Structure formats: C-alpha cells, structure tokens
Amino acid sequence: MLKQVEGSAAVAEAVALCRPQVICAYPISPQTHIVEGLGRLVSAGTLKPCEFINVESEFAAMSVAIGASAAGARAYTATASQGLLFMAEAVFNAAGLGLPIVMTVANRAIGAPINIWNDHTDALSQRDCGWIQLFAEDNQEALDLHIQAFRLAEELSLPVMVCMDGFILTHAYERVDMPTQEQVDAYLPPYEPRQVLDPADPVSIGAMVGPEAFMEVRYLAHAKQRQALDLIPAWAGEFKRVFGRESGGLTHTYKLDDAETVVVALGSVLGTIKDTVDEMRAEGTRIGVLGITCFRPWPTAAVRAALAKAKRVVVLEKSLAVGLGGIVSNNVSAAYPGSPDDVHAVIAGLGGRAITRGSLRKVFGQAVDGKLDPVTFLDLDYSIVDRVLKREREQRRSGPIAEAILREIGVVAAKIG
Amino acid sequence: MSHQPIRFYQTGTFTVGNRLLPTEERSVQAKLRRTNSLNSGHRACQGCGEALGARYAIDAAMDATNRQLVAANATGCLEVFSTPYPETSWQIPWIHSLFGNAAAVATGIAAAMRVKGRSEVRVVAQGGDGGTTDIGFGCLSGMFERNDDVLYLCYDNEAYMNTGVQRSSATPPAARTNTTMPVGDSLGNRFGQGKNLPAIAMAHEIPYVATATVAELHDLEAKVRHAMEFRGARYIHILVPCPLGWGHGSAETIRMARLAKETGLFPVFEAQHGEVTGVSKIRRQLPVEEYLRPQTRFAHLFKPPGHPEVIARLQQLADRNIRRFGLLDATEAGS
Numbered sequence: 066m067l068k069q070v071e072g073s074a075a076v077a078e079a080v081a082l083c084r085p086q087v088i089c090a091y092p093i094s095p096q097t098h099i100v101e102g103l104g105r106l107v108s109a110g111t112l113k114p115c116e117f118i119n120v121e122s123e124f125a126a127m128s129v130a131i132g133a134s135a136a137g138a139r140a141y142t143a144t145a146s147q148g149l150l151f152m153a154e155a156v157f158n159a160a161g162l163g164l165p166i167v168m169t170v171a172n173r174a175i176g177a178p179i180n181i182w183n184d185h186t187d188a189l190s191q192r193d194c195g196w197i198q199l200f201a202e203d204n205q206e207a208l209d210l211h212i213q214a215f216r217l218a219e220e221l222s223l224p225v226m227v228c229m230d231g232f233i234l235t236h237a238y239e240r241v242d243m244p245t246q247e248q249v250d251a252y253l254p255p256y257e258p259r260q261v262l263d264p265a266d267p268v269s270i271g272a273m274v275g276p277e278a279f280m281e282v283r284y285l286a287h288a289k290q291r292q293a294l295d296l297i298p299a300w301a302g303e304f305k306r307v308f309g310r311e312s313g314g315l316t317h318t319y320k321l322d323d324a325e326t327v328v329v330a331l332g333s334v335l336g337t338i339k340d341t342v343d344e345m346r347a348e349g350t351r352i353g354v355l356g357i358t359c360f361r362p363w364p365t366a367a368v369r370a371a372l373a374k375a376k377r378v379v380v381l382e383k384s385l386a387v388g389l390g391g392i393v394s395n396n397v398s399a400a401y402p403g404s405p406d407d408v409h410a411v412i413a414g415l416g417g418r419a420i421t422r423g424s425l426r427k428v429f430g431q432a433v434d435g436k437l438d439p440v441t442f443l444d445l446d447y448s449i450v451d452r453v454l455k456r457e458r459e460q461r462r463s464g465p466i467a468e469a470i471l472r473e474i475g476v477v478a479a480k481i482g
Numbered sequence: 483m484s485h486q487p488i489r490f491y492q493t494g495t496f497t498v499g500n501r502l503l504p505t506e507e508r509s510v511q512a513k514l515r516r517t518n519s520l521n522s523g524h525r526a527c528q529g530c531g532e533a534l535g536a537r538y539a540i541d542a543a544m545d546a547t548n549r550q551l552v553a554a555n556a557t558g559c560l561e562v563f564s565t566p567y568p569e570t571s572w573q574i575p576w577i578h579s580l581f582g583n584a585a586a587v588a589t590g591i592a593a594a595m596r597v598k599g600r601s602e603v604r605v606v607a608q609g610g611d612g613g614t615t616d617i618g619f620g621c622l623s624g625m626f627e628r629n630d631d632v633l634y635l636c637y638d639n640e641a642y643m644n645t646g647v648q649r650s651s652a653t654p655p656a657a658r659t660n661t662t663m664p665v666g667d668s669l670g671n672r673f674g675q676g677k678n679l680p681a682i683a684m685a686h687e688i689p690y691v692a693t694a695t696v697a698e699l700h701d702l703e704a705k706v707r708h709a710m711e712f713r714g715a716r717y718i719h720i721l722v723p724c725p726l727g728w729g730h731g732s733a734e735t736i737r738m739a740r741l742a743k744e745t746g747l748f749p750v751f752e753a754q755h756g757e758v759t760g761v762s763k764i765r766r767q768l769p770v771e772e773y774l775r776p777q778t779r780f781a782h783l784f785k786p787p788g789h790p791e792v793i794a795r796l797q798q799l800a801d802r803n804i805r806r807f808g809l810l811d812a813t814e815a816g817s
Contacts, residue, residue, distance in 0.1 A: 086597040086598070087593045087594055087597060089590075114597045114598075114599075116593040116594075116596060118589065118593060118628070119628070120586065120589075121620060121621070121623065121627075122620055122621075122624070124582070124583065124586075124620070124621070125583065125586040125589075125621050125624050128579060128580070128586030128589075128590065128621060129586045129587070129589050130590060131583075131587055131590060132554060132577070132579070132586065132587035132589060132591040132592075132593075132594070133590035133591065133593050133594040134590070134594075135577050135587075135590075136552065136590065136591040136594030136595060136598075137594055137598065138590075138593065138594035138598065140590070140594075154580055154582075155579070158579050158580055162579070262552045262575035262576075263575055264551060264552065264574070264575055264603055266575075267572070267573060267574050267575040267576070268575060268576075269565060269567065269572045269576045269577075270576070270578070271577050271578035271579055272565035272566040272578065273561070273565045273566040274566055275566070
C-alpha cells in the first residue's frame with residue numbers, strides 16, 4: 066500500500082511486519098522515532114507477542130538482544146553514532162556468537178565535537194565487527210532491507226546492520242510502498258535458531274576458546290559472510306518475486322555501460338550524485354554511478370565487474386580514515402582492476418555538511434580532467450584551518466580545538482553552498 | 483533408596499550433618515537426584531569458594547524450578563574455569579557473553595521465555611564482584627529497576643582474582659591487592675571507599691535481596707529456593723573466600739567465610755521490597771583480628787610494630803554492621 070510517511074515510521078512498520086519478539090529501546094538521535102513507533106505498536110497490541118524493553122544504555126540494548134536471540138527469540142534494536150560505539154563490545158560479541166540480531170543504524174557523526182548530523186563514521190567504525198552491513202539509498206529501500214535483513218540474518222545465523230542516513234532518510238517524509246503482512250510472512254519464515262538456550266537440550270554458549278580453535282572460528286565467520294555474497298542477490302531476486310519491486314542486492318549501477326568515470330558512494334547521497342551525473346551526461350560526459358548497498362561483506366567481484374571499463378573512479382564517502390584518507394575508497398581500490406592511482410577519495414558531508422550538486426559537478430569535472438587529488442575534502446575551508454594551525458604554532462595554550470574553529474567562522478550556522 | 487538411619491551425634495559445633503536431619507530438611511546437595519549443574523572436573527583452584535557457592539546455588543535453583551533453568555554468566559573466574567568445550571562443566575543451558583552485561587543478557591533470556599509462553603523457565607545471572615559491583619553495575623541496576631524476572635547471584639571474593647588479584651569496589655579496607663599494595667605509607671586498600679551492593683539492591687526495592695556465605699550452605703540453598711518463589715528482580719550476594727587472593731590455606735575457605743560472618747564484617751540477612759526481613763545472628767562473636775590474621779592480604783597489619791589502629795577501624799566497621807542489623811541477641815550485645 067502506498068503511504069506518505071516519515072522514514073522512521075516506515076522502518077518501524079516494516080520491522081513490526083517481521084514479527085520481532087524482543088525489541089530493546091534506548092533513545093539516541095536520529096534513531097529515536099523508530100523505537101518510539103515500535104513501542105506504540107507493542108503498547109497498542111498491534112505487534113504481539115512482543116516484549117518491548119526500555120533499557121538503560123545501548124550496551125544493555127545489544128546485551129538484551131544477545132540474551133533474547135540466544136534464547137530463540139527474534140530480536141531487534143536500533144541505534145546511532147555514540148550509541149553504536151557504546152555498544153561496540155556487545156556488537157562484536159553478537160557477531161562472534163553468531164546471533165541473528167537485526168539492528169538499524171541511523172547514521173550519524175561521532176564526537177568529539179558532538180554532532181547529531183549525518184555521516185557514516187559510526188557504521189564504518191564497526192566494519193570489521195562481523196555484522197553484515199547494508200546501506201539504504203532511500204526510504205523504500207530502508208524499509209525493504211529490514212525485511213531482507215531478518216531473512217539473511219537467520220539463514221546465516223549472523224547479525225545484520227541496516228544503515229540509513231540519519232535525518233536525511235529517518236526524518237524525511239517520502240512515499241513508500243508498505244507491504245502486507247501476508248507478503249512478509251511469505252518471504253520471512255519463523256525464526257528457527259541454530260543454537261538455543263533450552264533446558265530440554267542444554268548447551269554452553271560463549272565458552273573460552275584458545276589458540277587451538279580461535280582462527281577457525283574467525284574464519285568460519287568470514288566464510289559465512291562470503292556466502293552472503295551469493296545469498297543477498299538471490300534473496301533480492303525472491304524479494305522482487307514476492308513484493309514486485311527491485312530492492313537490495315549487493316550494488317546498484319546507474320549509466321555505467323560506457324562510463325569512463327565512475328562515482329562510487331553509499332546511501333542517500335546517491336540521489337544527488339545521479340542528478341549531477343544526468344547533468345554531466347547531457348553535456349556529453351561519459352560518467353556513471355556505482356552504489357554500494359552491501360558494504361560488509363565487501364562485494365569484490367561485483368565492484369570489479371562494475372568498474373571493469375572505468376578509466377577513473379571517484380569514491381565519494383561520508384567517512385574519514387584519519388591519518389589515511391578514505392575508508393570506502395580503500396575497499397574500492399582493492400577491487401578496482403586498474404591502477405589504485407586512478408581511485409580518488411572525496412571526503413564529503415562529515416557531520417551533516419551539505420553535499421550539493423554544484424560541489425559535486427566541480428569535483429567530478431576535476432576527475433574527468435585528470436586534475437583530482439588522491440584525497441579531496443569537499444568544500445573544506447582551508448583558510449580557517451590554516452589560521453587555527455598558525456595560532457597553534459604561535460601559542461602554546463591555543464585553547465579547545467573545535468571552539469577555535471567556531472570562533473574563526475564567527476557565526477554558528479550551517480555552512481551551505 | 484531410603485535415607486540412612488542416624489548413626490552418631492555431633493557435638494560442639496553449630497553445623498548439622500545431613501544425616502542428622504529429617505529427609506525434607508536435608509540439603510539439595512545431599513539428594514540423590516541433585517543435578518550437578520556445575521559438574522566436577524572444572525579447573526577451579528583448590529578450596530575455591532566460588533565453585534562451591536555456584537554449585538550449591540545453581541543446584542538449589544534447579545531443584546526449585548523443576549530443572550527449568552537458564553544461566554547467563556559474566557566473564558571471570560567462574561566462566562574461565564568452567565569452560566571450554568569439550569570440557570564444559572555446565573549441565574544446564576548456559577551463556578557467557580561479556581564481562582559487564584550478564585544481567586542484561588539474562589533480561590533478554592527472560593523476555594524471550596515470556597514471549598514464547600515458557601514462563602516456567604527461570605533465569606539466573608551470575609558473576610564475581612568485579613562483574614557485579616563495577617563493570618556490570620549499570621546493567622545490573624537497569625535489570626533491578628525494570629524488575630526483570632531474573633535472579634542475580636554475585637559471588638563476592640572481594641577483588642579481581644581472575645586477572646591476578648586487583649582491587650574492586652568490593653575489596654575491604656586495608657586489604658592488600660596488586661593495585662593496593664601496602665608499600666611506602668600505604669596500608670592497603672583505603673578506608674571510606676567501596677560499594678555496599680546488597681544495600682544498593684535494596685534501594686531499588688526489588689522483591690528479594692539476601693546475603694549468604696559458603697560457610698552456611700543450608701542457608702544459601704534456602705535463600706536461593708526462597709528467591710525462586712518470587713517473580714521479578716532478585717539478588718543474592720554470596721561471600722566466597724579465595725585462597726589465592728586472600729592468602730589462606732585452601733582447607734580454610736569455609737572457616738574464613740564463617741569468621742567473616744561471626745566477626746560481623748559480613749552481615750548475613752534477607753530483605754524484601756527494600757526492608758530487612760531477617761538476619762542470621764552471630765552465634766559466638768569474635769574480634770575481627772581472628773578473621774584478619776590468617777589471611778596474607780592483611781599480613782601487613784600484623785608485622786611489627788603492627789597497626790592496631792587499622793584493626794580498630796575494621797572492628798568499628800564490624801560493630802556498625804552488628805548495630806545496623808542487630809546481629810547479636812540482646813543479652814550478648816549488652817555483655
């Protein structure tokens with residue numbers, strides 16, 4: 066059914082259709098509306114049987130989900146930013162134990178400085194934690210990926226993180242096609258755990274493992290993630306059969322056939338990128354787009370195939386490997402059949418900095434002209450940074466870092482344009 | 483097999499052998515159908531108080547729940563010495579997740595059982611004092627305030643023994659640990675610090691809070707069984723001496739636990755909904771020195787020239803417990 070709803074509400078409704086049995090809620094912007102929505106559905110008796118637990122921290126949220134999942138319940142939680150980091154120990158633990166928890170991450174920057182706006186630093190900081198990580202391009206896909214995530218998680222007995230851009234998607238009202246309960250039930254069978262805490266058949270879960278077996282346990286997690294590279298496209302296909310639309314999969318391609326320049330990105334910024342590419346195409350530039358839906362496992366073969374004809378690659382990423390440059394671009398380089406020198410990282414949109422078509426056109430144009438640096442910081446005001454660095458050279462007590470930048474800017478306002 | 487007839491009488495002790503008791507009063511551990519939930523063959527040290535306490539507590543919980551029990555375990559000695567496969571000692575469904583989240587994992591298990599309509603399955607969480615009073619405190623307090631249907635068992639050996647004896651917030655004043663060494667002017671762990679977890683649990687007004695020691699295993703079993711009669715959050719704090727960390731002989735574990743209680747340093751009581759409902763009286767009060775002297779963690783207090791002023795402060799703590807909980811009968815208190 067077509068609806069005009071907030072992204073968070075759409076996700077809450079989709080998660081409810083997946084019949085989660087235990088939901089752990091801890092508030093953090095911009096995820097909060099999702100668990101609020103689910104809480105209302107549980108209180109109203111629309112979603113039942115379901116235990117909705119208001120926990121005292123994100124660490125507890127993931128820990129309660131671990132217990133619930135190990136006891137055979139379908140478990141769900143949502144978080145963002147600092148919350149994801151606060152639960153990081155349990156995030157790794159859920160993956161290590163092989164528990165099929167599904168979690169939404171409403172992507173948001175990590176402090177300090179504290180910042181509630183969107184980028185991908187939170188999810189990418191956990192890229193090696195063992196969770197499958199899916200990135201939604203729009204609200205329809207965010208909704209759809211959750212339904213696919215439960216199926217994927219439970220088949221592989223691995224946790225799945227569905228990432229959607231904070232505010233840009235979570236708080237945006239868009240038209241979505243909400244599936245029926247019958248459709249979701251047809252796609253997602255009841256949870257049949259591979260391991261379960263049951264007095265009728267006692268097992269020990271989470272025992273100490275020494276050097277004699279640890280490598281094999283870790284390899285098994287890796288092998289399962291590689292299996293997911295086959296299952297994700299297969300279930301996206303089945304999803305289309307049941308729901309009648311394309312959603313999910315490993316990657317999305319756009320105007321790639323003859324593209325000499327390919328822009329790679331994750332999440333909602335793909336919309337702006339496609340608009341920019343359309344403009345440049347109209348002017349005769351052979352440029353296309355590769356959207357990464359599945360970041361973990363990294364779809365090496367799919368990326369390699371998509372970039373086979375590209376002369377240069379621009380990876381536009383909302384994350385920064387401090388001291389190196391790009392995170393996504395490093396992954397892309399590993400899959401790009403050409404020279405790594407032709408893979409350019411463009412760090413953009415950190416802390417919610419607007420990514421505009423104008424700026425994208427400029428940087429894509431530089432790439433086409435062979436003038437783009439290996440690492441570029443989109444719309445960075447170097448003059449401010451240089452003045453702060455100068456003061457630090459001159460003054461020992463140069464003061465708090467972020468406050469020095471704000472003082473240089475002079476007004477507290479979003480920098481747009 | 484019927485129970486054996488009484489063959490002898492013990493005199494001069496306060497302990498009662500099982501064979502002197504009617505069948506219904508005998509310990510769970512004395513039953514032929516005891517569950518051996520924490521089975522033999524684990525890797526605990528000789529004289530480990532925690533292994534003893536856990537075995538009695540979990541077997542009693544199994545007995546009280548008709549064997550419908552699941553356990554969540556914090557990281558620590560108990561987790562390390564009882565695993566790994568194929569040598570796990572646990573005969574019950576058991577999960578270890580992390581150091582600081584046993585209470586939250588147990589909440590999740592209880593929620594899963596409720597949602598699946600299996601409310602007959604009961605849940606315990608267990609951890610040492612570090613996993614309970616320090617790193618697991620947030621999750622524990624959350625579980626308490628939500629009144630989740632979990633019995634939390636804290637095996638308190640008063641320091642981080644698994645990592646090699648470091649101070650926790652349950653370490654008593656003046657005790658030597660590897661992070662409170664009595665060197666220079668230091669006389670071990672500082673006075674005026676530490677947490678009283680049973681009191682904090684009571685402040686949450688949860689249905690049931692109790693303390694126990696491995697010196698009174700009947701009492702421990704009875705409290706676990708009693709705890710299982712309640713729904714909601716319950717907490718039992720069990721003093722479990724550690725020969726390694728306390729520096730006493732491995733045959734002295736029970737005696738140390740008894741001395742902790744008989745000196746008043748460890749009050750043994752029960753509480754419901756935030757109010758004390760019963761105390762185990764001190765039968766024969768002893769000065770704290772009797773408890774401190776056999777433990778090398780307090781040896782620095784007795785080296786010449788000695789530190790009677792520190793021992794006096796510890797005696798004051800014991801006396802305060804005795805006053806607060808009324809641990810002596812009126813006649814004894816006045817004498």
